[in-house]
Amino acid sequence: MQISGSSAVVVGGAGGLGEATVRRLHAAGAKVVVADLADEKGKALEQELGVRYVRTDATSEDDVQAALAEAESAGPLRISVDAHGGPASGGRLVGKDGSPLDLAGFRTTIDVYLTGVFNVLRLAAAAIARQEPLDGGRGVIVSTASIAAYEGQIGQLPYAAAKGGVVSMTLVAARDLSPLGIRVVTIAPGTFNTPAYGKAGDQLEAYWGPQIPYPKRMGLPAEYAGLVQHIVENDYLNGEVVRLDGALRFPPK
């Protein structure tokens, strides 16, 4: 599918992986809407690139609809990328004091990291379904999981459960949307040095770098964005989860 001339929504587009994707799709000629909660960064991208920023909570129907409507008004909406983050709770299933892992924290993590992705997936699919087909296809939806979906580490149970849900939605969504010519692909990143880690980024680089088979470093947001571009352009990629991890397999901790 050709990126140039299409309109695209990037949920979490003001974050590390999202911003790199916004820049990549914009450079390839898409009209991009940044859908995020980070007003300052979103508006800065608007100023710098001429993209549009719509304040969006991925878990809100109204917010996501508004971001999609903005994208539809700019041109045929064919690309939705979801790379939003948010709060995740964790801890051992049974703590040292014998207490069970917090239920409210589990629910919040599932809400942000699984329900939010589902919300974007369903609303983006309905919006892309309204577009005229181009060479038989209408568009593509990219979601973001994590290798924690497969190798959740100690203390990561809620996050791993949410990401596992994102992985499991991928094939079924691709099957559901196949009559509409809409592809669904998920990226499962390993460790990427993004603002999500704040000041701990350098320490994490020193910790993870040597553990990654090759290349011996954390991933670069531009590498994630490069994969998004390939997924959009390669019509035969569908219903798949692509690990992007330098062959890293998370150890138990």
Ligand SMILES: NC(=O)c1ccc[n+]([C@@H]2O[C@H](COP(=O)([O-])OP(=O)(O)OC[C@H]3O[C@@H](n4cnc5c(N)ncnc54)[C@H](O)[C@@H]3O)[C@@H](O)[C@H]2O)c1
């Ligand atoms: N960075 C990594 O190593 C890594 C590894 C595996 C998976 N991931 C996944 O990739 C995604 C992006 O990660 P990142 O490192 O770019 O994070 P990030 O913190 O740099 O960016 C996340 C963005 O999402 C926005 N956001 C937070 N809550 C939101 C909401 N409810 N609705 C819309 N936007 C919201 C934030 O404002 C921020 O701009 C996350 O889902 C994360 O779990 C990241």
